[in-house]
Amino acid sequence: MSTSMFGEPIARREDPRLLTGQGRYLDDLGRDALAAAFVRSPHAHARITGIDVDDALDVDGLVAIYTYEDLPGQVGDPLPLLIPHPALTHGRTGYPLARDVVRYVGEPVVMVVARDRYLAEDAAERIRVDYEVLPPVVGIENAAAAEHLVHDDVPGNVGAHLVQEVGDAPAAIENAPHRLEFRLDIERSASMPLEGRGVYARWDPDDRSLRVYSSTQTSTSVRMALAARLGLPKTKIEVIAPDVGGGFGVKVVHPWPEEVLVPWAARLLGREIKWTEDRREHFVAAAHERGQVQHVRVGFDDAGRILGLDVTILHDHGAYTPYGIIVPIVTSTQLLGPYKPGAYRVEFTSLYTNTVIVTPYRGAGRPQGVFCMERTMDKIAAHLGLDRAEVRAANFIQPDEFPYDQGLTFQDGRPLIYDSGDYPRMLDMIKELIGWDGFEAEREAARRAGRRIGIGLGCYVEGTGVGPYEGGHVEVDSTGRVHVATGLTSQGQGHQTVFAQIAAAELGVPIEDVTVTTGDTRRFGYAVGTFASRAAVMSGNAIALACRKVREKALRIAGEALEADPRDLEITDGVVHVRGNPSAAIPLRTVAVLSNPLRYAFDEEARRATQFAVGGSSDEPPVPAGEEPGLEGRDYYSPVRSTFASGMHAAVVEVDPDTAEIRILRYAVVHDCGRLINPRIVEGQIHGGVAQGVGGALYERMVYDESGQLLNASFMDFLMPYATEVPRIRTGHMQTPSPLNPLGIKGAGEAGVIPVSAVIASAVEDAEGIRIDAMPLSPDGLFRLRRRAAAD
Ligand code: MCN
The missing domain is CATH 3.30.365.10 (Aldehyde oxidase/xanthine dehydrogenase, molybdopterin binding domain)
Structure with a gap:
């Protein structure tokens, strides 16, 4: 018998069961349940003019068809806006089933219940919905131009606008010895858990109670939402998350339309009903993230110290804001990372588009913020001819400055105060792990062999444990x-x-x-x-x-x-x-x-x-x-406030001079999540995060055409990294305990993904000598950049 203790790198106890096929995921349950399927909008923006279900009624095994008109009371009400914010002056949420207007391809319009999924899909196919197509708004800049509106009553498509200021950044930039100005683009992407969303509900007519299984990240919230919508006491609702095959943020939103409708129909029909999302539904009708355009102005001194930083962000939050504006808030408040600029101004505008909703995806706005800050550091270094690590060190908050107040307000409304950390030591550790100091010799040797290699670095700080x-x-x-x-x-x-x-x-x-x-x-x-x-x-x-x-x-x-x-x-x-x-x-x-x-x-x-x-x-x-x-x-x-984990990543990449293929040769991570409960699990979390980050940096993007159709809604066209594309990762742990909680810990689950785009951009730029200002970066994208650089 072992007496395993805090801090030991023991193997995960859940793995033998999961790896030998004994997990019980949502679709393993309720094998005899009726199945639900949804008729979803094929248009990005349209008015519903009629719904004809007659043909579907002939399908043998059909049990029920529901449209918005069938939903009583609170069941049909707009979905809740979970995290309101004073800056979100025009928050809008959708209905569980579309009422008059659809605002993205994939929005649910009709629910079908049948004996099995095949029959439900057959019936769904026979339902005719007539639409009057309206002009769609696709892309951040089209949304900002506001030629057309996503919601008639939201002027300029602007859901939210927020300015936060610490000091007088415009004046500091104006008076700085050096100034730079540039634009950065990050495309839309999404989390792709192996298991999609899903819900299975059973009504017990004797006890008048509901048992709901949901592939969710928040079972208690599902219960609260159902209690409110179905008018049941919470004691009559049990919600159970069985084994969940990944979430990465997308299973936090609650309730999803399907999560309301399936339990409601189960009660109404007195039957068991199940719905499991298919991959196409996940692509078009779940949630995306990342998409942002950032304009940066920075003023700095000869040592590379930032005197003033002014960032303007355009954020695409899709058709509705059930989750508020948490993503741009996180970007704008956590963008500064381990640095202390003389003055900071950030302004974001969150815009509606006729695309699926945006909700936090692992990292939740931080990868965009870190991309902004770390690109800024590299550009300052390039401008001054300084070492990139040195410029970062010149801007660090020092170990004796904790607790450090950034002067901003965190997303939970509390002041953004970093509790502990040691960034200079961490920089030494990451340089050592990746071989920063010896890299010029390595580059030279590679160059002599006709190879093009580069090294990159990225730092982040992450508020965790809200x-x-x-x-x-x-x-x-x-x-x-x-x-x-x-x-x-x-x-x-x-x-x-x-x-x-x-x-x-x-x-x-x-x-x-x-x-x-x-x-x-x-x-x-x-x-x-x-x-x-x-x-x-x-x-x-x-x-x-x-x-x-x-x-x-x-x-x-x-x-x-x-x-x-x-x-x-x-x-x-x-x-x-x-x-x-x-x-x-x-x-x-x-x-x-x-x-x-x-x-x-x-x-x-x-x-x-x-x-x-x-x-x-x-x-x-x-x-x-x-x-x-x-x-x-x-x-x-209950924490007094969030605790701040931190980390630094570095990579060595090789870029093929002919094909522009990018290969990651080495990847290193130093991470500080306070006291480690289980270093092996934290490493696993970091590896998974880095793998997702590599996807975000090199492969994954959601491509909409101008009519709002998602062009790459399958794994044939949406590229995710395989194990072959994920580098071996060297991990160094640093432990500065958090003084804020009894165990001295900070979070670790998102850390791996956060700086990867910034690090890869830094390394590819170093290898190629051309500016990398947009992510993801595919070989054809790099090819175009090379051609443009050659033409300039
Ligand atoms: N841990 C530790 N010591 C610490 C901090 C954390 O041993 N000082 C361990 C924790 O105990 C936990 C793991 O590391 O086992 C992650 O901890 P934490 O940072 O608290 O994150 P959460 O458990 O709250 O997980 C959420 C986080 C997020 S936000 C996303 S998104 C994400 C992630 O975790 N989604 C995941 N990791 C994922 N991993 C898998 N396999 N699947 C997902 O969907």
Whole structure:
């Protein structure tokens, strides 16, 4: 038996089950359920003039067809705007089924329920929806030009406009010895979890209750949304996230139209109904992110220190804003990274387009911000003829300046204050890992061999562990097993392992004795969810606090049984004993029995163990007066503010002089997420993130034509990196504990993806000697840049 502790790089406990095909994902459930399918808009912008379902009625096995008109009361109301913001003056959300107007290709218009998915799709195909096509608005700049409007009542297509200022950046730029001005473009992309969205609902007519399985990142929010929309008390709704095959942000939005409609119809029909998203639906009708245009003005001194930075951002948020404007807020407030410019001004305009909605995708606005800041650093270095690492170092916040207030407001409305970090040391570490200082010799040797290589660097700071709260419940049962439950869900982050490590360490029990439940409202009803790299900080600390309550209670009861002062007791390998006297001991399992007087009466073994422990007879359980029954505890953790993780990535790339193919030869990461619960899991998270970042840097883009049709809505045309395109990654960990939470941890789940585009741009620019100002960068894109550079 191992007593696995906090900080050990143990293997993920969930993997043997998942890797041997024993996972239970949404589509593994409800095999006999009716199936739902959706008729979706083929137009980016159109008025619905008629819906004719007659042909579909002949389909054998058809059960029901619903349009907007069929949806009663709150079921048909517009979807909620989850995160309002004063700057979002024109927030708009869609209806679960389109009412009069459709605003993106893929918007759901009709829901069909049939005996199976084939029949549901057949019936859906026979439904005729008549449209009057309206002019679509596609592309950020068309939206800004506002020749046409996405929403008649939103002037200029502007959903939100925000300016944040620290100091007088325009004046600082004006008076600076050096100035640069440039534009950066980042195209739209999207998260592509292997498992799409999905929901399966069962109505129990006797109990008048609903059980819903959803492939979600936020099961408690799904429950709250359903309770409100269906008019059911939350005690009559159970929402369970089974195994979830990736989320990456897209499964946070709640409720999705399908997530409202399937449970509603299940109740109405008194039947089980399931809907699973297919890949095309995921492309056109889930959510995208990243798309931004940035205009940068920067003024700096001879050492490369930024005196003033002025960034203007145009953000494309698609047809609706169910998630508010969180993405451009994150870009604009976290763009500064580890740097402290003399003055900063950022202005963003968030624009409606006739494309699918934008919601946070792993990194959530930070890859765009880091691209902006790191391109700025490289351009300053190029302008001054300085080393790129040196320019970054000249702008760093120093270790003795923490807590450091950037003077901005974080997305949760709290001041943006960095809690801890050591950026100069981190820079030394990353330079060492990638071989920065010896690179000129390497470049020269490559050049002599006819090869073109370059090196790039990127730094970021990431606010993690946002509130408002997360909770944990811990119970030791009479077999000695420890049951840990938290309300947030898991999509592959390894929570079963890390939360067990925390509980094992806090309680002094073998990790084998700990089971962890996530994402099941039956086990834990109050939670926010898994996103924004918050699970480790939020649930990790909540579970630790709950364990501490259980531990204290265990020591009180054991103290009574052992006639010892609880302060003299400790728990090792699941046994409570007097410190320095291992023979005065009582197993935790027995303490659990003692804590429940009735159980004690039934448990001869526990009685014997207690008698042995106290050396006398014990018909009554020796429990301090006033203890509640049960060896369990619950606690919540609410942070005062977010904690800031940080990292630096570097890459060496090779660019083919003829084909412009870009290969990553080496990739290095140094990362600081405070105290590491499990370094191996964090490395896995970083590797996955870097792989997604490589996709964003070199391959993945959503290509809309001018009529708003997504041209590459399949894996034939939307390129994702395979293992062959993902480099080996050397990872260095740095641990500056967060002073803000009991465990001293910061988040890690998004870190890997954040700076990759900036790093690859930096390295390719270094190899090619031409400006890289747009991402992703494909070989044909690089080819065009070469031709343009040659023509200039
Ligand atoms: N961890 C640790 N020590 C730390 C910090 C974190 O051991 N100091 C561990 C955590 O315990 C957890 C993992 O690293 O097992 C990630 O932790 P955290 O940063 O808290 O992130 P979350 O668990 O909240 O996960 C969310 C994050 C986000 S926002 C996206 S998007 C994302 C990601 O995680 N989506 C993922 N990683 C993913 N990984 C998989 N496989 N699938 C997804 O959909």
